[in-house]
Amino acid sequence: MSTPVQDFPPEAEDSCRDSDSASDSLSIANNDEGWEDVEPEEESQPVVGLFTADVYPDVRAMLKDTKERYNFDFVKVQRDLDLDFLGSVRLVNYLRSEIKKGNKEPSVSSTALFQDDIYLKPVLDDDTLLYSLDDLTDEVEVEDPDKSNEKRILELQEELERLKTQFSEYRLAVQKSIGEQLAGTSVNDNPAGSEIPKRGRIEEADADYFTSYSFNTIHETMLKDTVRTDAYRDFIYDNKGLFKDKVVLDVGCGTGILSMFCAKAGAKMVIAVDNSNIIQKARENIYKNGFEHVIRCVRGKIEEVSLPVPQVDIIVSEWMGYGLLFEAMLDSVLWARDHYLVPGGLMVPSHTTLRIAPYVDSDFVDSHVTFWKSVYGFDMSSMLENIHDEAIVTTTKPETVVGSSAVFLPLPLHTITVEELSFVKSFEVTLKEDIPGLDGWNIWFDTFFLPSPTFKFDENVEPSEIKKKGLIAFTTGPFGTETHWQQCVLLANHSGKEPTLLKKGQTIKGSVGYQKKEKGSRALDIEVLWDIDGNQQRQLWSLQ
Template sequence: MAKDVSSRSDVDRFFADFDLGPVEQVSSRDFYFNSYSHREAYEELLKDEVHQEAYRTAILANKHLFRDRVVLVVGCGLGLAPYLVAEAGAKVVLAQEKNLIGRYISRIARLNGHDNIVSVPGDITDPEFALPYGLTEVDIIVSEPMGYLLLHESRIRDVIVARDRFLKPGGKMFPSRFTVNLCAVAAPQEYCLWMDFWEDVQGFDFSDPCQRLTMGTPLISAASQLGSDKDHSSEDAWQRSQLTSTPAELFAIDLMTAPPDITTRPEFLCGEFELFPIPQSGPDEEDTDTPDAHVLTDAVLTHGRSCTDLQYRVDALVVWFDVKFDHAHVPVEYSTGPEVPWTLWQQTILRLPPPSFTGTGAPECRLDASAMLQPGRTLRGRMALRQASADRRDIDIKLSMEDGRGGSINTLSSFGARCEPLKLFTMLIDPVFARLPIVDIARAELRLHGNDTTSVLRLRLLLERLQCRSSVAAGSIHSACLHDGKAYTFGTGTSGQLGHGVFRDEPRPLLVASLNHLTVAAVACGDRHTLFLCTTGVVFGTGRNTFGQLASDDLRDFPSPRKIDVEVPSSTPIDVRCGGDHSMVLLANGHVVAFGWNAFGQLGIGVSTFGASTVAAVSSPTLVHPPGPGIRFVSVSCGFAHSLFLSDSGRVYSCGMGSHGQLGNNDRSHRWVPTFIPTIDRCTMVSCGGHHSLVLCDPLREVYAFGSGSTGKLGRGDDMGDSAIPVKVSGQLPPVASVCCGGAHSLVITRHNSALYGFGMGRRGQLGDGQRRSNPLPTGPVTSGVQCMAGGGYHTIAALDSGGIIVFGRSTRGQLGLGFVEDVSVPWPLELPVHESHDSVS
């Protein structure tokens, strides 16, 4: 053993001579999600002769524009741009790079004798970012912000922010403009490969759902390689007969005028196109023995099954971008298209579904072309792009086009594995939903704020509730459920939280009759108050109002639902949440308004303007303090005195009481504004309990817990201490689809069979496992076929796929709605009779 220690010591000394840099500051997430952290990414870029020659010409052929100028190179990394600018005679070259790879800039500059290149580390979108030497403006901005399909992993937003903050009036940008273009392509052999592969994967059939997922995923490839084994470097690699249309420009981005949030605003990334057939060779060049060879029969025009008639098939669309240096006196531009020399970005291939594609069938059926570009005719269509979140790998592409047969093709493609937007898009256009008023409001919101994935995600909870026949909510000692759009409440009603017009308990479910003329889409229960969201977009509240949690200056309790005015211009409520004594409303534009108790900052509205203290009671709906520019929320959750927010990029933010570590920020401090939890990412769901929190994370659908660990509600086995950082729930828990916190217990629904598991406090039977004891590990499955669930103070209520509702746990105040006060430790069916109520909306 001594020899092993000595050997390790020798190796340590051996490595001591090498400075590898501050590698410990770079997380694995940085390397995976940001390719600009890799030297290899820049090496590939530096080998791209088309790209490098264009930049070299644009800069060095316009030296008079750069001479004695202050030039900012945005996101330069290991690119050539700062050194070319220095060669052109710039006075100062500010080489900005936010990744740690930028630490090599100064070293390379010195090596090449360019003392005027200054490395400027930092994120240029950070409001605190500043230029060195007291500089406040620059003459020229140079950038290389392109990614696949221009937007994938692009830095366009960084460049536009730099323009708005630092470019002097009359300044120039290199490059200044991009255009996105497309054309049609025939690739029948490749087409078969795309679908056939999944039917036999090492002897296993992966056809469902992988064939459809493949069709919906853009392919990054040189179009010349489709159906060909030729290398892209070969001059004759591209077979022009595979191109079936002339190019069409889709849209352009002008870096001088584009807004900073352009990548999330598809109205700027949308265009209509018209594809014209490629003119065929004249008669002199055709085979004179078959003068009509280019004329297709009606059958071929209808089905397009002939692999030889490539000039008429449309199996996919090829999309690329062109780069233009319009501000140069010697204009320069280059293309990444299919008919020019190879570039790093190649092209993006959008695979179109064939008309007969069902995922199975005989091979000949798969030779049907998606569309036919008939002689003398054109194909018209529309395409829109959107960067769906702060994760620059998420790009959605919506396409609608004619198929040349009198029909149309409508697809939504996405980089990455985010299938939920596809599901939600389908829900939005479903004819059942089309009849609901909330969908009209949603469509109006999408028209106003952009039909992007983020907007669709904000409708997720509401649409899923509308799709369900039943949904549920639980407060400390009362409950609510929705069935076919009608609201029922039961349990303690001494503060009016049941909304029946009286201050009394109700041991069985009772219809909230004052809302009977409306369709209720969402319900939330707090300690002693309840919120309802109707499909008209109107919010109602009933119950305790001591802290303004019903948004009324009259701090009295309300026994009947009162309308809550959420006065936020140009937006619509799409979800409601209740904490102990505070309330939140999620808006379609990704903002949140909050009101009620704020003693610990759980409203997330920051410090009061009235001196240095915070407002303990807020009776007016107030906008939650945004944690950063462009951050928008898709879900919120409220606990006793803390709140969690899920952003459209999958990040989680927390505020409020932190005494037990329930904010997940590795301390026990309270926070007055939403604060990012850095140790978890790619999250899909959040839930707050009394003093603990649960978060569901992709891609493994794992559950992380933090906060109070007493009674085992963090699911860590024998370790029942508090945790101020998210820790993965232990035990043999299958992949999870949904999470929920009760007052002192936790619940999850698994993806397989929608099985319900619970852990934490169980002495009142709230885990539903037939026991009356706490369990520090997930126990179950209690039952299966669970659609949604809610945890109360000491009870649980869940809605089933069948439309039924089950309850278990504490029943002393009627919160189970069973008509008796004995606790129940196993799932018990709940009946929902329709009763008349006692009051109307106040």
């Protein structure tokens, strides 16, 4: 369950509406000039105290007096909390905010106290202290070198002892857990006796899933997929009227690219949510591009976080996985829709469709299956066990699609439910040429961006037809430009029998079933049943 929704602070809403306000001294100008280009006009400038309204001749005098009168060492707090530039900005504005509220002893025990991006908004106009953050270590008096070195040596010795103890405990924990992990269980205690929460396979896989999105490579792959990224950009920029002054929710924001598209299109506020560590990079990307007063980054699962608003006008998300539903991210997007989207709000994209087509590629079968019968002259046919049970994500050639394709599941994002994502749907295809036998099935999906939830949509339409009408759509099929999703190939297992010769114009009827491998899993089981002249075949593949 999500925690209660909190009202967004008025001053933050003002900054979202008017990022050009004179008080928003942290905004980055359109010429991309940053803090490093801001130089004080004089050698020293007056600065307002942190704990008092007194004005000091320079930063050095203010920090010295603050340390003596209020026992608060700003530079030491910076160092102890390992604050970067943005962290230091937040700290200054947090302290000034708390003092302004009447809190004479604001806590600085944790960065979590001032992690909120609202503290990037200056409390004071033209705050000289903010201009001087990079130089503070040079502005304060240096401690006695001998005392400082002696203190540091003691600290390092204590740290070394602590690390030795931790490493020893870790080594024992690893030794103890190896057997349990191989048996599929989790360690539920540690050598020190404190409890470690036990996680099952599903929880571990879920954690690994979010961890995988913490690395640059996967985001580089997606951003370089121009079919994907251009479609989102073109729809958002071509429909700026839909985004102007709207509140947008970006589910699974990644690097923040879609959020920045929306902000640039005129959105009043964009809430970027991600449960991966990539959210930290998104924050930096957003700040460096001057959108920090429009885009609010939130770390966590959409089902668990608290948003700064009760409802949003638009939900944008790139949730599609291999075979469309692998990863099960759509479940979270639909949860967000049901809990946050205003009636009549827009889903981006608005529709997807799943397609299936008969597949023949003897070269691929030889390289993937027949290969094992002779590897450098050795029989490795033992590797063929269960080889037909795995769905293969690969790029296929147009000529391997030997019949018509059929839509077996349309997904209208405004109305489809999570329950409908586990299904069995019928299909019918017609061969367009004679074939020596069916090698399997090819599955892909098409994606459509329609400007209204009530826009009339033909579920059998091809993206190429939609694009002729000036609308945005793309295919991940073999007849379009290659995408990072590729296609999903399901090789048929003929169990050693000769495949049946099939003729042009022959019809194949069947059904496709999608089912999560188990409750809570992001993996899929795909089952296809097909009938050729009364001869039925049923096969199950795993996509994981």
